[in-house]
Amino acid sequence: MNSSQNQSKAWRYFKKQNNGQTVTCKLCGRSIKLHSSTTTMHQHLNSHHEKEVVEMERSVHQEPRHQIIGKNHFGVRY
Ligand SMILES: [Zn+2]
Numbered sequence: 001m002n003s004s005q006n007q008s009k010a011w012r013y014f015k016k017q018n019n020g021q022t023v024t025c026k027l028c029g030r031s032i033k034l035h036s037s038t039t040t041m042h043q044h045l046n047s048h049h050e051k052e053v054v055e056m057e058r059s060v061h062q063e064p065r066h067q068i069i070g071k072n073h074f075g076v077r078y
Contacts, residue, residue, distance in 0.1 A: 010041040012056070013049065027052055 014023040017031070023041060024031050027049050032040055045053050 010038040010045065013045055013053070014041050025049075 013026050015026060016023050016034070021034055022031050023034050025044060025048075030044075030048075032044055034040060
């Protein structure tokens with residue numbers, strides 16, 4: 001059941017339509033055709049939402065609590 005882990009990355013940003021052939025981008029609402037693979041979805045993300053994806057990936061891999069504490073130590077106090 002873990003075999004599709006790579007593909008699920010793109011599925012975070014898309015919703016499959018009922019016909020199974022089209023997906024809707026959650027970020028811009030645009031519909032694109034699904035050509036039997038997630039390549040089209042990745043291409044859409046890369047060309048339209050590169051920034052969003054990078055930030056999403058970063059927030060997934062980061063440890064937010066640690067980062068915030070570090071920032072407060074070195075950064076501005078409110
Ligand atoms: Zn989009």
